[in-house]
Amino acid sequence: NAGVTQTPKFRVLKTGQSMTLLCAQDMNHEYMYWYRQDPGMGLRLIHYSVGEGTTAKGEVPDGYNVSRLKKQNFLLGLESAAPSQTSVYFCASSQDRGVLYNEQFFGPGTRLTVL
Amino acid sequence: RKEVEQDPGPFNVPEGATVAFNCTYSNSASQSFFWYRQDCRKEPKLLMSVYSSGNEDGRFTAQLNRASQYISLLIRDSKLSDSATYLCVVVYGGSQGNLIFGKGTKLSVKP
Numbered sequence: 001n002a003g004v005t006q007t008p009k010f011r012v013l014k015t016g017q018s019m020t021l022l023c024a025q026d027m028n029h030e031y032m033y034w035y036r037q038d039p040g041m042g043l044r045l046i047h048y049s050v051g052e053g054t055t056a057k058g059e060v061p062d063g064y065n066v067s068r069l070k071k072q073n074f075l076l077g078l079e080s081a082a083p084s085q086t087s088v089y090f091c092a093s094s095q096d097r098g099v100l101y102n103e104q105f106f107g108p109g110t111r112l113t114v115l
Numbered sequence: 116r117k118e119v120e121q122d123p124g125p126f127n128v129p130e131g132a133t134v135a136f137n138c139t140y141s142n143s144a145s146q147s148f149f150w151y152r153q154d155c156r157k158e159p160k161l162l163m164s165v166y167s168s169g170n171e172d173g174r175f176t177a178q179l180n181r182a183s184q185y186i187s188l189l190i191r192d193s194k195l196s197d198s199a200t201y202l203c204v205v206v207y208g209g210s211q212g213n214l215i216f217g218k219g220t221k222l223s224v225k226p
Binding site for chain 2: 035040041042043044045090103104106107108109
């Protein structure tokens with residue numbers, strides 16, 4: 001099993017450009033998440049999904065959109081990139097074992113720079 | 116924002132040392148707790164869950180103190196391979212989105 005994969009691994013954008021980050025998992029997990037990690041800020045939840053066709057906002061959703069058209073995929077979109085969105089983006093997934101037992105499996109991350 | 120606070124370190128210790136990290140959380144409604152490990156430029160990985168009665172996994176011991184609202188991680192007989200950043204995670208329950216990561220404590224084990 002590949003676990004959680006993310007594409008691309010690195011990307012440089014100019015301000016105002018758009019892009020989509022793809023996350024895929026082959027563990028048949030119900031839940032998927034997008035985080036960003038910035039120096040001194042820790043991991044912050046952007047959006048998450050509790051199942052195919054559903055999405056919900058996390059702590060820092062502004063400037064991002066997501067879609068979960070297939071259970072195994074969770075897409076993160078930036079419609080008009082800004083330098084403040086320069087970050088490392090992690091996708092994660094977890095099984096439906098109840099909210100309190102939520103081991104999340106992370107992808108390797110996407111390093112995004114917005115100039 | 117619900118807060119989860121950790122000493123950022125770095126903790127620089129020799130091989131074989133015992134080292135302890137604390138993590139404090141602000142919301143008494145917190146319901147479950149975890150420690151994750153993150154190697155440099157890698158993704159976080161679950162190290163262990165933290166139970167009310169405390170739990171041990173080899174050289175690692177996790178403790179929870181609900182009255183004082185902190186959790187701890189003790190590493191005995193440190194190895195070079197323990198060098199990493201340790202992330203405290205607090206789950207508030209209610210939904211899958213109610214999970215807060217601390218900023219992490221960096222550990223460097225030296226020969």
